[in-house]
Amino acid sequence: MNNCIIAxxxxxxxxxxxxxxxxLLANGENRYFDTVYGSINxxxxxxNSKLLNLSELCAxxxxxxxxxxxxxxxxxxxxxxxxxxxxxxPEIYEKIFKFFAEHxxxxxxxxxxxxxxxxVLKLSEYAAEIGSDVKIIGIPKTIDNDLCGTxxxxxxxxxxxxxxxxxxxxxHDTYIYPVKSVxxxxxMGRDAGWLTAASALARNEYSCAPHLIYLPERAFDENAFxxxxxxxLETNNSVVVAVSEGIRDKDGNYISASSTSTDNFGHNQLSGxxxxxxxxxxxxxxxxxRSVEVNILQRCASHLASLTDLNESxxxxxxxxxxxxxxxxxxxxxxxxxGNTPYCVETDYQDIHDxxxxxxxxxxxxxxxxxxDVTEEMLTYLRPLIAxxxxxxxxxxxxEYLDVRHLKANN
Numbered sequence: 001m002n003n004c005i006i007a008x009x010x011x012x013x014x015x016x017x018x019x020x021x022x023x024l025l026a027n028g029e030n031r032y033f034d035t036v037y038g039s040i041n042x043x044x045x046x047x048n049s050k051l052l053n054l055s056e057l058c059a060x061x062x063x064x065x066x067x068x069x070x071x072x073x074x075x076x077x078x079x080x081x082x083x084x085x086x087x088x089x090p091e092i093y094e095k096i097f098k099f100f101a102e103h104x105x106x107x108x109x110x111x112x113x114x115x116x117x118x119x120v121l122k123l124s125e126y127a128a129e130i131g132s133d134v135k136i137i138g139i140p141k142t143i144d145n146d147l148c149g150t151x152x153x154x155x156x157x158x159x160x161x162x163x164x165x166x167x168x169x170x171x172h173d174t175y176i177y178p179v180k181s182v183x184x185x186x187x188m189g190r191d192a193g194w195l196t197a198a199s200a201l202a203r204n205e206y207s208c209a210p211h212l213i214y215l216p217e218r219a220f221d222e223n224a225f226x227x228x229x230x231x232x233l234e235t236n237n238s239v240v241v242a243v244s245e246g247i248r249d250k251d252g253n254y255i256s257a258s259s260t261s262t263d264n265f266g267h268n269q270l271s272g273x274x275x276x277x278x279x280x281x282x283x284x285x286x287x288x289x290r291s292v293e294v295n296i297l298q299r300c301a302s303h304l305a306s307l308t309d310l311n312e313s314x315x316x317x318x319x320x321x322x323x324x325x326x327x328x329x330x331x332x333x334x335x336x337x338x339g340n341t342p343y344c345v346e347t348d349y350q351d352i353h354d355x356x357x358x359x360x361x362x363x364x365x366x367x368x369x370x371x372x373d374v375t376e377e378m379l380t381y382l383r384p385l386i387a388x389x390x391x392x393x394x395x396x397x398x399x400e401y402l403d404v405r406h407l408k409a410n411n
Contacts, residue, residue: 001104002032004324005046006054007039008141009112009119010080012073013155014162014305015313016141019111020075021068022317023139024058028065032325037103040406042079043110043119046099047092052076052406064402069310070390071401072302083119086126093126100134107135107324111317113142113153114357117332121356124330135324138332138352139316143299145194148358149350150334154316155299157309157385160198162301163187164386166294167202167242171209174238181288182229182239182281185210186274188298189244193217193362195298197374198382199242209240216246217362218371220255225277226284228372233287245273303399307388312345319347343384 006023008016020038027033038052039045058064068075086093100108108123110116120138127134140147143159167185174183187196193215202209211232214220232239247255256272274291281289316333323331331349338344366378393400 001034002106003035003037003104004033004107004109004321005037005039005051005100005103005105006076006109006111007042007045008074008076009042009078009110009116010142011113011299012078013141013143013299014072014158014302015154015309016073016111017071017075018069018310018313019139019141019154019317019320021065022314022319023109023321024054024065024068024317025314026318026321027055028058030321030325032321033107034104037105038076041077042081042112042116043083043096044079044081045076046096049099067393067402069314070302070305070392071404072300075402075404077407080115082115083122086122086129093123096123097127097130097132097134100132105134107137107321109137109139109320109324111139111141113140113144114147114355114359116141117147117352117356120332121330121352124352127329135327135329137320137323137329138355139320140332140334140355141313143195144189144192146192146360147332147355148360149332149354151337151345152335152385154309154313156194157306157312158301158304159188159195159298160201160382161306161309161386162298162304163195163198163242163294164201165304166297167199167210167240168204168207170292171202171207171238171240174209174240175207178237179288180233180237181290182233182241182285184241184243184274184277184281184289184291186243186245186291186293188294189216190246191216191359191361193244193246196242196244197362197366197378198386200374200379201382201386209238210242211236211239212241212372213374214241214243214247214372215362215367215374216244216248217364218367219250220247221250222255222280224370224372226280228370229281229285233285241277243273243277247273302401303392305390306386307390308385310390311388315347319349323349340380340384343387
């Protein structure tokens with residue numbers, strides 16, 4: 001037998017299931033693997049032998065892959081498990097590769113962000129060390145768009161589309177009252193401000209919102225922020241501010257209204273940047289002010305997905321399967337932009353060492369000199385990524401997605 005297994009890890013996106021669908025579609029076309037398994041809840045599903053036979057689902061559920069492409073979050077579930085170094089806990093690796101052998105697994109695909117690529121790195125290094133033929137391949141995913149070596153990541157375009165659309169709608173809401181007001185929108189982004197930068201796409205011929213944009217790549221100055229807001233209130237009744245959750249002061253301290261905790265990878269669990277700035281505006285300016293934390297809405301809004309994002313995500317899943325067929329291991333699928341007018345990208349790949357545990361920040365030249373906005377270069381980069389709308393089926397007035405009771409059974 002010649003089988004493979006796929007898992008998803010980290011935070012969900014609108015497009016991560018499209019990448020999963022891409023692997024399944026490519027296997028259906030090429031018949032390279034006899035059976036494609038899915039591991040429930042990331043790599044922990046391998047530890048616990050919690051599997052789905054995805055090949056069987058493709059054969060028995062009508063339009064399974066097409067429905068999968070537009071279903072939000074992760075059909076296989078997720079985990080935030082930090083794989084230890086094999087030198088420290090070799091028994092974990094032995095268990096994983098024993099599982100591979102027992103199920104005739106010849107390729108493992110891990111769909112996820114930076115922490116997931118760390119797992120790909122460790123497993124591929126161990127496989128090389130023991131002489132295993134199992135191919136370990138990373139398929140990128142993250143709304144943060146912070147993976148190195150790829151033009152952009154699956155899920156980012158859809159999240160950017162949601163942020164831009166939501167801020168435009170919020171701007172309309174702020175315009176209805178002839179009173180001075182400030183609305184602060186907190187957007188996900190711990191270390192990189194790509195998603196917050198996408199808020200600039202909300203601007204059009206009649207609305208300049210967001211009027212201010214602050215990214216974690218630049219040190220945040222509270223005094224400069226207050227002066228920026230005051231200046232804009234002189235000529236505007238309403239001021240809309242987009243701010244990354246990970247903004248820090250010049251000493252590297254998070255601007256936060258609450259204490260922070262950390263996840264299994266040591267990352268700060270941030271919350272409260274918007275609320276902190278709301279309190280600051282109320283205290284020092286004294287106008288009507290509210291903060292909005294978009295939170296998980298920005299990563300699960302399939303009803304407002306980017307068709308470009310979904311199509312590219314599926315193509316990256318297809319490329320991953322072909323890489324395994326070619327004998328590649330310890331690599332991650334990438335996107336290479338070859339043109340803006342017209343927009344064009346092609347799939348590629350790179351060594352996992354060039355991605356794992358690295359962060360792709362917004363180029364400093366794409367942030368304005370004052371540190372409170374982005375440049376036209378950023379907009380040129382962003383615009384193609386949010387283009388197009390997929391067809392979403394509705395039932396009883398709400399979107400109809402794939403049944404995920406198999407995840408609830410594992411809670």
